[in-house]
Amino acid sequence: MHELAVSQAILDTALRHANGRKVSAIALRVGHLRQVVPDSLEFYLELVSRETLCEGARLELEVVPARLRCRPCEVEWELVRPPFRCPSCAGSDVDVVAGNEFEVEWITIEEEACIAPR
Amino acid sequence: MHRTKVKVLEGVLDANDTIARANRDDFDRADVTVVNLMSSPGAGKTSLLEAVIQRLDGVRIGVLEGDVQGTQDSERISGVHTPSGAHVPVAQINTDPSFGGECHLDANMVRSALSSLPLAELDLLVIENVGNLVCPAEFKVGEDIRAMVCSVTEGEDKPYKYPLMFRACELVIVNKIDLLPHLDFDLDELLGGVDDVNPGVEVLLTSARTGEGVDAVRDWLASRVAREPQLA
Numbered sequence: 001m002h003e004l005a006v007s008q009a010i011l012d013t014a015l016r017h018a019n020g021r022k023v024s025a026i027a028l029r030v031g032h033l034r035q036v037v038p039d040s041l042e043f044y045l046e047l048v049s050r051e052t053l054c055e056g057a058r059l060e061l062e063v064v065p066a067r068l069r070c071r072p073c074e075v076e077w078e079l080v081r082p083p084f085r086c087p088s089c090a091g092s093d094v095d096v097v098a099g100n101e102f103e104v105e106w107i108t109i110e111e112e113a114c115i116a117p118r
Numbered sequence: 119m120h121r122t123k124v125k126v127l128e129g130v131l132d133a134n135d136t137i138a139r140a141n142r143d144d145f146d147r148a149d150v151t152v153v154n155l156m157s158s159p160g161a162g163k164t165s166l167l168e169a170v171i172q173r174l175d176g177v178r179i180g181v182l183e184g185d186v187q188g189t190q191d192s193e194r195i196s197g198v199h200t201p202s203g204a205h206v207p208v209a210q211i212n213t214d215p216s217f218g219g220e221c222h223l224d225a226n227m228v229r230s231a232l233s234s235l236p237l238a239e240l241d242l243l244v245i246e247n248v249g250n251l252v253c254p255a256e257f258k259v260g261e262d263i264r265a266m267v268c269s270v271t272e273g274e275d276k277p278y279k280y281p282l283m284f285r286a287c288e289l290v291i292v293n294k295i296d297l298l299p300h301l302d303f304d305l306d307e308l309l310g311g312v313d314d315v316n317p318g319v320e321v322l323l324t325s326a327r328t329g330e331g332v333d334a335v336r337d338w339l340a341s342r343v344a345r346e347p348q349l350a
Contacts, residue, residue, distance in 0.1 A: 002252060002253030005253070006130060009130045009131060012133065013126065013130065014126070024121065034282065035255070035256070082281060082311075083314035083317065084315060084316065092317030103126075103128055103129045110121055112119065
C-alpha cells in the first residue's frame with residue numbers, strides 16, 4: 001500500500017522538474033533492498049498521474065542489484081538473499097555498496113519543436 | 119513535438135526526509151530521545167508500552183500514537199500510570215484523512231502532531247507507528263532509534279519476508295513468549311532469521327501479558343535516553 005504514497009512522491013518530483021511541460025516517461029532506479037513492488041508502483045502511478053502533465057507517462061524501472069562489501073577482508077559480493085554476512089569470513093561488519101537506491105533518475109519531456117532544447 | 123531527457127537524480131523520499139530532519143532538529147533542541155516503534159498489527163506494541171510505562175520512573179516518557187482510524191491506543195496509554203502515579207502525555211495521529219488512510223506515519227504527519235506534545239518536558243518520546251511491516255520502514259519521521267516488535271504468533275519466516283523492516287531496527291522485541299508452549303513456533307529459527315538479516319542486532323524476549331522481559335525493555339530505553347547528547 002505504500003506504493004501509493006511513494007507514487008505520489010514520484011509524481012511530485014517529476015512534475016517539479018517538468019516545469020509545466022508534458023512528461024512522457026519517468027525513469028526510476030530502485031535498489032534490490034527496497035520493498036517496492038514494480039507492478040503495484042506502475043498501477044498507482046497511473047492512478048495518481050491522471051489529469052496531470054504526467055498522465056500516460058511510461059515508467060522505466062531499473063532494479064539495482066544489492067552489493068555488499070566486507071570491511072575487514074574487502075570482499076565485495078552481490079546479495080541475492082540473506083544472510084547479510086561476508087561469504088569469506090562470515091563477519092557482519094559489512095557496508096551496503098548498492099541496493100538502497102530509490103530515485104527518479106530522469107524524465108522525458110515533450111515540447112514544441114520550435115523551442116530550442118535546453 | 120520534441121522530446122528531451124531531463125536529468126533529475128532526486129531521491130523519491132527526499133521531501134519526506136527533509137521534514138524528518140526538521141522534526142529531528144526540534145527533538146534535539148528539546149533534548150528528547152525519539153523511538154519509532156514498528157510492528158505488524160496486533161504484535162503488542164501498545165500492550166508493551168503500557169507495561170513499560172507501569173515500570174518506568176525517572177524518565178519522562180510521552181507517546182505519539184499512529185493509527186489509520188480510532189483512538190483506542192491513545193486511550194489505553196492515557197489509562198496507565200508510572201509507579202509514582204504520573205500519567206504520560208499522549209497524542210494521536212489518524213492517517214485516514216488522506217486517500218484511503220495511509221499505512222504508515224510520515225514525517226509530515228508527525229510534524230503536525232508535535233504541537234500537541236510537551237516536548238520540553240519529555241526525555242523520551244515513543245512514536246507508535248501504524249501496524250505494518252513494510253511501509254513504516256521506508257518513511258523516516260525524525261527518530262533517533264528504530265525498534266520493532268514481532269510476536270511469536272506471526273511465524274518464524276518474517277525476517278526473510280520483511281528484511282527492510284528487520285534491517286532498519288536496532289532493537290527487535292520478540293513478544294508474546296508466554297504463548298510459546300502452545301505454539302509450533304521455532305524461536306531459534308526466528309532468531310536465526312533475525313541474525314541473517316541484521317547480524318548482531320539486539321533482541322529482547324518479552325511477554326507484555328505476564329510482564330516477563332519488560333524490565334529489560336524499560337532498561338534498554340532508559341539507557342538510550344541517558345546516552346543521548348552524542349547526536350549525529
